[in-house]
Every structure is written in structure tokens, then in C-alpha cells.
Amino acid sequence: MLKISNLHASVEDTQILKGINLDVAAGEVHAIMGPNGSGKSTLAQVLAGHEAYEVTEGSVSYEDKDLLEMSPEDRAREGLFLAFQYPVEIPGVNTAYFLRTGLNEILKARGQEEMDAIDFLQLIREKLKLVEMDESFLKRSVNEGFSGGEKKRHEVLQMAVLEPRLAVLDETDSGLDIDALKVVAEGVNQLRAPNRSTVIVTHYQRLLDYIVPDYVHVLIHGRIVRSGGKELALKLEEQGYDWIREEVAEQTVGA
Amino acid sequence: MPEPSSQAAPLSDTEVLEEFAQREYKEGFVTDVETDSAPPGLNEETIAFISAKKQEPEWLLEWRLKAYRQWLTMEDPTAQKASQRWAMVQYPEIDYQAISYFSAPKKALNSLDEVDPEILETYNKLGIPLQEQMMLAGVAVDAVFDSVSVATTFKDKLAELGIIFCSFTEAVHNHPDLVQKYLGSVVPTNDNYFAALNCAVFTDGSFVYIPPGVRCPMELSTYFRINAANTGQFERTLVVADEGAYVSYLEGCTAPMRDENQLHAAVVELVALGDAQIKYSTIQNWYPGNAEGVGGIYNFVTKRGACRGDRSKISWTQVETGSAITWKYPSCILQGDDSVGEFYSVAVTSGKQQADTGTKMIHLGKNTKSTIISKGISAVEGQNTYRGAVQIMKKATDSRNFTQCDSMLIGDQCGAHTFPYITVRNASSTVEHEASTSKIGEDQIFYCNQRGLSTEDAVSMIVNGFCKEVLAELPMEFAVEATKLLGISLEGSVG
Numbered sequence: 222m223l224k225i226s227n228l229h230a231s232v233e234d235t236q237i238l239k240g241i242n243l244d245v246a247a248g249e250v251h252a253i254m255g256p257n258g259s260g261k262s263t264l265a266q267v268l269a270g271h272e273a274y275e276v277t278e279g280s281v282s283y284e285d286k287d288l289l290e291m292s293p294e295d296r297a298r299e300g301l302f303l304a305f306q307y308p309v310e311i312p313g314v315n316t317a318y319f320l321r322t323g324l325n326e327i328l329k330a331r332g333q334e335e336m337d338a339i340d341f342l343q344l345i346r347e348k349l350k351l352v353e354m355d356e357s358f359l360k361r362s363v364n365e366g367f368s369g370g371e372k373k374r375h376e377v378l379q380m381a382v383l384e385p386r387l388a389v390l391d392e393t394d395s396g397l398d399i400d401a402l403k404v405v406a407e408g409v410n411q412l413r414a415p416n417r418s419t420v421i422v423t424h425y426q427r428l429l430d431y432i433v434p435d436y437v438h439v440l441i442h443g444r445i446v447r448s449g450g451k452e453l454a455l456k457l458e459e460q461g462y463d464w465i466r467e468e469v470a471e472q473t474v475g476a
Numbered sequence: 477m478p479e480p481s482s483q484a485a486p487l488s489d490t491e492v493l494e495e496f497a498q499r500e501y502k503e504g505f506v507t508d509v510e511t512d513s514a515p516p517g518l519n520e521e522t523i524a525f526i527s528a529k530k531q532e533p534e535w536l537l538e539w540r541l542k543a544y545r546q547w548l549t550m551e552d553p554t555a556q557k558a559s560q561r562w563a564m565v566q567y568p569e570i571d572y573q574a575i576s577y578f579s580a581p582k583k584a585l586n587s588l589d590e591v592d593p594e595i596l597e598t599y600n601k602l603g604i605p606l607q608e609q610m611m612l613a614g615v616a617v618d619a620v621f622d623s624v625s626v627a628t629t630f631k632d633k634l635a636e637l638g639i640i641f642c643s644f645t646e647a648v649h650n651h652p653d654l655v656q657k658y659l660g661s662v663v664p665t666n667d668n669y670f671a672a673l674n675c676a677v678f679t680d681g682s683f684v685y686i687p688p689g690v691r692c693p694m695e696l697s698t699y700f701r702i703n704a705a706n707t708g709q710f711e712r713t714l715v716v717a718d719e720g721a722y723v724s725y726l727e728g729c730t731a732p733m734r735d736e737n738q739l740h741a742a743v744v745e746l747v748a749l750g751d752a753q754i755k756y757s758t759i760q761n762w763y764p765g766n767a768e769g770v771g772g773i774y775n776f777v778t779k780r781g782a783c784r785g786d787r788s789k790i791s792w793t794q795v796e797t798g799s800a801i802t803w804k805y806p807s808c809i810l811q812g813d814d815s816v817g818e819f820y821s822v823a824v825t826s827g828k829q830q831a832d833t834g835t836k837m838i839h840l841g842k843n844t845k846s847t848i849i850s851k852g853i854s855a856v857e858g859q860n861t862y863r864g865a866v867q868i869m870k871k872a873t874d875s876r877n878f879t880q881c882d883s884m885l886i887g888d889q890c891g892a893h894t895f896p897y898i899t900v901r902n903a904s905s906t907v908e909h910e911a912s913t914s915k916i917g918e919d920q921i922f923y924c925n926q927r928g929l930s931t932e933d934a935v936s937m938i939v940n941g942f943c944k945e946v947l948a949e950l951p952m953e954f955a956v957e958a959t960k961l962l963g964i965s966l967e968g969s970v971g
């Protein structure tokens with residue numbers, strides 16, 4: 222599904238990703254954890270194609286295509302979804318209209334029929350229930366004046382509507398109350414299928430109680446320094462990152 | 477697994493901008509119609525020629541000549557040094573002797589069937605199938621081709637209600653008293669250089685009169701085209717709503733591609749008597765010039781409405797996307813007590829376009845109210861200036877103004893400027909002014925991209941969102957057109 226090899230990326234001449242290797246097979250859920258500023262969001266943005274980040278080395282293949290050659294909208298149309306850590310406000314643009322326009326672009330790319338306003342309303346009502354959002358959000362401008370938690374739910378709502386094959390969730394659980402956390406987890410779990418994969422960036426193992434990952438990776442200073450199962454997340458929660466930093470330092474010295 | 481729709485490397489925003497900017501102007505074409513033109517040049521004889529050609533009464537010729545003589549004593553703002561000019565626009569001096577002041581299709585026409593097929597074809601190319609539009613949309617269309625109206629419709633239906641909607645020339649012949657009473661009553665002949673020029677040489681335009689208590693049942697609409705090379709376009713529009721009357725008037729235009737700069741100096745006068753309401757909506761999409769800014773229209777327009785009676789109301793709504801240079805301040809004189817003036821504007825400048833637009837709200841009557849919502853969008857090297865004057869006079873007690881001026885910048889070579897001039901001469905009135913400038917965010921575009929939208933669609937969506945309050949004021953069909961137009965013109969500038 223997704224194969225990241227030796228990925229290096231920089232922003233404004235500062236190297237941030239320093240050789241990421243990651244394989245995500247179809248149907249898998251991977252969690253990425255790591256201290257602030259270690260490059261998790263950068264990795265997510267690079268996967269989605271943000272032009273502020275320059276890939277200086279390495280490659281990414283997605284469903285056997287060269288992901289880095291694709292425009293951001295083509296990546297989206299090919300089923301890659303990024304739930305933003307900081308969703309952007311778009312004043313004056315109706316949320317329902319925004320989402321339907323995006324959905325229709327994606328349906329078009331899939332060779333499926335576009336959805337009219339009535340069918341869309343039916344679909345979105347169902348998905349709103351899933352994320353426990355009120356229908357009144359549809360009439361508001363995209364993310365404008367949404368609370369932090371509402372913005373995150375809105376990201377999950379969009380994911381549920383667009384049905385991506387690869388979803389990257391960047392700290393979608395941050396700033397959520399316990400109920401909302403379950404809602405987000407429910408949204409992700411509903412999408413779990415043999416042909417879909419999820420990459421979850423999170424600081425808290427709590428979310429992983431609800432969405433059980435197949436793998437947990439630790440990203441420090443632009444590199445994945447440790448990979449393991451769910452128990453790795455538990456250990457991180459108890460002991461923090463210092464022990465990994467130490468081990469990594471020892472290995473580097475020993476090498 | 478579906479094939480990706482495109483494997484091309486993602487375009488940067490700058491590249492997208494450039495690509496947009498290089499697109500050809502979609503409405504650019506020229507129709508070949510034999511014209512009966514006056515030779516270039518301006519003097520009293522030219523004016524007499526125009527007046528004679530149009531078989532005008534003596535008083536009108538005298539009025540034109542008076543305006544011409546005033547014009548001769550006025551200073552040409554295009555001849556001033558840029559530093560002395562108050563408007564923030566730059567352009568070469570205009571040679572008024574090089575302009576031909578009269579051109580008209582040859583035949584006199586009574587019905588649409590007699591309209592030159594080539595003219596109808598022009599409308600078709602513009603996507604304005606005249607008959608169809610009249611039948612389907614219920615819009616009466618007074619189509620102005622060059623300077624003379626060639627088709628006027630729905631007149632019978634409107635006539636039943638006593639509504640007069642016709643070309644200015646017809647109004648001069650059939651309703652001379654009304655014309656004489658109101659012509660120049662809002663914009664005096666010596667109001668400004670271009671208004672004076674218009675008074676002297678105007679060739680045609682539209683006239684609307686709504687009798688007391690009548691609500692005009694349909695939107696009245698005019699499509700303007702500038703055609704015939706080197707013909708200055710001097711339209712004259714006069715809309716009078718008598719006591720308690722209501723009318724909504726739509727003005728929209730597109731123009732063919734040209735090499736020389738074309739001067740457009742129209743005058744629009746609105747008069748609302750007691751309890752009357754006039755809603756005047758404009759979509760302006762004249763040729764803005766090529767990528768180097770050559771060949772665009774100079775749009776120097778004087779638009780003013782007088783809320784003459786108590787509780788009268790005038791609303792200006794405009795979407796300005798075209799022209800090389802726009803210089804226009806639709807204004808309201810709030811004479812009647814409790815009268816209301818509104819100005820809703822979207823102005824887009826892209827490429828090398830320059831716009832200096834805004835409004836004047838002059839409060840004379842008691843308890844008068846005005847609202848100004850201005851949205852300026854600048855892209856590429858466009859320069860967009862909002863210039864607004866709010867004057868609340870001594871006797872206009874308990875009056876209110878609310879002004880909101882928002883600017884959006886696309887790219888970093890464009891500019892937005894705001895000059896509000898506010899005068900309040902009594903203590904019981906209030907003025908509120910809000911202004912903001914935002915840059916269209918790369919992050920907003922990226923967020924849209926991530927949901928499957930192309931950059932082009934994203935920009936169009938973001939800009940339409942930005943202009944929402946103004947677009948909401950447009951009549952339905954017009955709003956749809958305006959939304960498309962914003963997308964198209966921002967293609968030409970991202971914006």
C-alpha cells in the first residue's frame with residue numbers, strides 16, 4: 222500500500238526528515254509517536270504533498286505509484302486522506318458544499334457517478350450521526366469558529382464521507398474529551414477493511430486502547446528509531462522517550 | 477485500481493497563476509457590422525451631428541453644448557501628473573480628438589427579427605441567447621449594441637403597468653417631459669471631467685420610469701457591448717422610481733478584444749421618490765488588456781442615486797472584474813428623512829489591472845442609514861483601492877453608517893489600499909468602520925487540494941466565500957453568473 226524509503230525532507234533549508242523507512246501493508250493500522258518537533262506532522266504533510274516541504278532524498282510509493290510525482294489533489298483523488306493537526310478555516314465557504322465538491326472530485330477520479338445535493342444530504346446525515354455532530358454544522362463556513370474538538374470531529378466526518386484507502390491522522394485525538402475520543406476511534410474503526418490502511422500520529426496511548434494498532438513506531442529527530450507492537454506505546458506512556466534516546470545514542474556510539 | 481487522472485508534477489501556486497494569466501480572454505472577439513460613424517474628433521459640430529442624427533429637440537442640443545463648454549474649461553485628470561491625481565491609477569493621456577463619438581448600426585429596427593443576425597450571433601457567442609433569455613428568465617432585455625439600442629422587448633407587458641423601459645433616444649422622443657425633468661438632476665453637467673464629456677456626446681443608453689405605487693414585476697436588464705474600433709462608449713442611464721415604486725435593474729457587460737485602449741465614460745442617474753426603492757446591480761467584465769496590460773478598457777463611470785423622498789432606498793451592488801482601469805464610485809444622496817443607501821461591491825484586479833472604486837454616502841435627511849460592504853481582491857500585479865466618503869450633515873440627525881472593507885491579496889506583487897473619508901457634523905449620529913486585509917493562504921488552498929479540489933477550484937471557492945455577503949445581494953441568475961465570472965477572472969490572476 223505505502224512504502225517509504227530513506228525519505229529526507231527539509232523546510233526552508235532545515236533538514237527535518239532524515240531517512241524515514243516505513244512499510245504499511247493493506248489493512249494495517251500503524252501508530253507513530255514521538256516528542257514534539259520530531260517531524261511527525263512534517264511526514265504527514267510530505268505524504269499529502271504540501272509544497273512548503275522539499276523532498277531532498279528518498280522515495281515514496283503508494284499503491285505502486287510514485288506518490289511524490291503526484292499533485293496534492295491527485296493524491297486525494299487516489300484515496301489518500303490527511304486529517305490535519307490544525308484544520309484550516311475557510312470563511313464564507315459552506316461546509317456541505319465544500320465537502321460535496323471534494324467528494325465529487327474523488328468519485329469522478331474513481332469513475333463513479335457524482336452525487337447530487339439530495340443523495341449527498343442523505344449520506345452526510347448518516348455520517349454526522351457517526352461522529353455525533355449536529356446537522357447545523359453543514360450550514361456553517363468550513364471550520365470557522367469551530368471549537369478545537371469540533372474541528373477534529375469535522376476531520377473525521379470528512380474522512381468518513383471520502384472513504385480513503387490510506388488515512389493519515391495527525392493528532393486527531395489531541396484536545397478531545399473522552400467521549401469525543403471514542404467517537405474518533407469509532408470513525409476510524411468503521412473504515413477498517415482489508416484494503417484500507419491507517420497511519421495515526423498521536424501522543425497518547427489512550428487512543429490506541431480504542432484503535433488497536435498493528436505496529437507502533439517512534440520518530441525522533443526525523444528518523445524512526447524504534448518499531449514494535451502495542452506494548453511499545455504502553456512503555457512510552459510509562460517511561461517517556463529518554464530511555465529510547467539513550468539506547469539510540471549508545472547504538473550510535475557503538476556503531 | 478483506477479488510473480490516476482494526472483501524474484504531472486504538482487504546479488506551484490506561482491506556476492498556476494502564470495498559467496491562468498496566459499489564458500485568452502474568453503469573451504474576446506469582434507463582430508463586423510457596417511457602422512455609420514462620425515469621423516474622429518470632438519468639437520461643437522460633432523455634437524450637433526450626434527444631436528441631428530438622433531433628431532433631438534433643441535433643448536437637448538443646448539444642454540449638450542453647455543456641458544461641452546464646461547468640459548473645455550475643466551482639467552483632464554489623465555493629463556495630470558500621477559502625483560497630483562487623487563485616484564490611485566496610472567494611465568497614458570487620452571487623445572480626445574482620436575475618438576469617434578458616434579457609431580450606429582445602419583437600419584432602424586422595430587423588432588428582434590430585424591436585428592442583424594451578426595449582432596444576434598455576438599450575443600450567442602457571449603452565451604446570451606436573447607429570445608431564450610427573455611422567455612425563460614422573464615427578463616426584459618434592452619440590448620445595447622455599440623451606441624444605439626437595437627432591440628427592446630417586453631415593452632408591451634411593462635406598458636400595461638405604465639412602466640417605461642426603453643432606449644434613451646426613444647425616451648427623448650416619447651417622454652421628453654420626464655427626461656427633461658430628471659436628466660442631470662443627480663449628476664450635474666459639470667460634475668466631473670468625464671461626466672461633462674458624457675453629457676456632451678452621449679449617444680444612447682436606457683431609460684426607466686416606474687409610476688407611483690407600481691412594483692416592477694421583473695428584473696430589467698441591459699447588456700452592453702463595446703464594439704467598432706476607436707469608438708468611445710458614452711452611455712446614459714436614467715432610472716426614476718416614483719412614489720412607492722420598486723424596480724430592480726441589472727447591468728452586465730463583456731467586450732471584444734482590442735488593441736487600443738478604449739475609453740468608457742458612462743453616467744447613471746437614479747432618482748427614488750418617497751417610499752420608492754431602486755436596486756441597481758452591475759456585473760462588469762470588460763476586456764482588461766493583455767498580460768502586459770495593453771488594450772484594456774478605461775472605465776471612468778459616474779453613478780449616483782438620489783433618495784429624494786422620505787423612506788426611499790437605493791442599493792448599488794456591483795461585481796467588477798474587467799477593465800484595465802476602473803474609476804467608479806456609485807453614490808447615494810440621502811435627502812429624504814429615513815432614507816437608506818447601500819453599496820455592496822466586489823472588485824477584482826489581476827494582471828496589470830487597476831481599480832479605484834468605492835462610494836459616497838451623503839446623509840442630508842434625518843434618521844438616514846447607509847451600509848457599505850466592499851470586497852477588494854488583488855492578484856498578480858493588480859492594484860485595488862477602496863475610496864469611500866461618508867458625510868453626515870448637520871441636519872441629518874440620528875443617522876448611521878456601517879462600513880466594512882475587506883481586502884484579499886493573492887500573491888505578493890499586488891496591492892490593496894483603503895481610504896475612508898468620514899465627516900460627521902452632528903452628535904446624534906454614528907459611524908462604524910471595519911477593515912481587514914488577508915492573504916489567500918497557501919494552507920487554505922492546500923487544505924482544499926487535500927480534499928480533492930484543484931487549485932483553480934480552490935481559489936474560486938475561497939474567493940467566492942470571501943465575497944459571500946455581496947453575492948447574496950445579487951438577484952439569483954446574476955449571482956450564478958457572478959460566481960462563475962469570479963472563478964474565470966481569478967483564473968486570469970488567481971483570484
Ligand SMILES: Nc1ncnc2c1ncn2[C@@H]1O[C@H](COP(=O)(O)OP(=O)(O)OP(=O)(O)O)[C@@H](O)[C@H]1O
Nearest residue numbers: 232233237255256257258259260261262263264273
Ligand atoms: N514551515 C516550517 N518552517 C520552519 N520550521 C518548520 C516548519 N514546519 C515544521 N518546522 C520545524 O520542523 C520540526 C518538526 O515539526 P513537526 O511539525 O513535523 O513536528 P511534530 O513531530 O509534528 O511535533 P508536534 O508533536 O508538536 O506536533 C519542528 O522543529 C518545526 O519547528
Ligand SMILES: [Mg+2]
Nearest residue numbers: 261262263306
Ligand atoms: Mg505535529
